Amino acid sequence: MTILECKHIYKKFGGITANNDVNISIDEGEMVGLIGPNGSGKTTLFNCISGVYKIDSGEIIFRGNAIQKLPPHRRTPLGIARTFQIVRPFKALTVLENVMIGSLLKSKSPLEAEEKAREIIEFLGMTKYIDYTGAHLTLAYKKRLEIARALATEPYILMLDEAMAGLNAAETKEAVEFVRKINDRGTSIILVEHVMEVVMPLSDRVYVLENGKVISQGLPSEVSKDPLVIEAYLGG
Ligand code: ADP
Numbered sequence: 001m002t003i004l005e006c007k008h009i010y011k012k013f014g015g016i017t018a019n020n021d022v023n024i025s026i027d028e029g030e031m032v033g034l035i036g037p038n039g040s041g042k043t044t045l046f047n048c049i050s051g052v053y054k055i056d057s058g059e060i061i062f063r064g065n066a067i068q069k070l071p072p073h074r075r076t077p078l079g080i081a082r083t084f085q086i087v088r089p090f091k092a093l094t095v096l097e098n099v100m101i102g103s104l105l106k107s108k109s110p111l112e113a114e115e116k117a118r119e120i121i122e123f124l125g126m127t128k129y130i131d132y133t134g135a136h137l138t139l140a141y142k143k144r145l146e147i148a149r150a151l152a153t154e155p156y157i158l159m160l161d162e163a164m165a166g167l168n169a170a171e172t173k174e175a176v177e178f179v180r181k182i183n184d185r186g187t188s189i190i191l192v193e194h195v196m197e198v199v200m201p202l203s204d205r206v207y208v209l210e211n212g213k214v215i216s217q218g219l220p221s222e223v224s225k226d227p228l229v230i231e232a233y234l235g236g
Helices: 042-050 072-079 095-106 110-123 139-151 169-184 196-202 227-234
Strands: 002-013 016-027 031-035 057-062 080-082 157-161 188-192 205-210 213-218
Touching (some): 016 042, 016 213, 031 169, 031 196, 042 072, 042 080, 042 157, 057 072, 072 080, 080 139, 095 139, 110 139, 139 169, 169 188, 205 227, 213 227
Parallel strands (some): 031 188, 031 205, 080 157, 157 188
Antiparallel strands (some): 002 016, 002 057, 205 213
16 A cells, blocks of 8 residues: 655756656655655655755645644654654663664653664664763764654654665664665665665665656666666766
């Protein structure tokens, strides 16, 4: 069943059409990759879905309801969560406190929020850092913390923006494993990554953006052979 459908999304910045008639959909439990060269409109689409940007036209249907007019703080409780390309954990707060910011949203008490936060921290293998402040984590763990905080809002769909950019090979491998674990628990995931080698093995389906338009979509094996995609990555 479709959980999120973006229909004919347009978003302009001055003379630049960052999203130009974008159509994408994601099913319950699916992992979808969104790839494309720098400036192709991936982050803009995330911002449109999460409500950071108001779309110029089009429709965003989430679990059967049009949400494009809702502000971001009304979308998160519905079950849409995201991370940002530039990590921004609360540096003075501990890992536990950071994750509780997420889990408080759907908890009846601070105690319940803390229990949920501890469970997610354990699930993502961060228990030994639970009392560290955000400022004292490596980039890989800062990124993992942001994912933990997003997951703590109990989303149906998790949007990860460059969750693996800047990580070394070992850190990337670990990140791939826990992203798969999150998906295995049933959360739908949209993965924006610049690096094709990361997205292709993880994704059930892939969309490729170029200049604000979807130029290719389908199974990773099909998309990676598409001449338009090869051109977009190697031609520019
Ligand atoms: P990607 O995430 O694929 O690298 P973006 O969505 O960040 O691409 O950008 C798509 C285009 O929109 C780029 O040309 C970028 O410069 C432009 N853009 C994105 N956000 C803004 C903004 N807030 N103001 C002006 N232009 C923007």
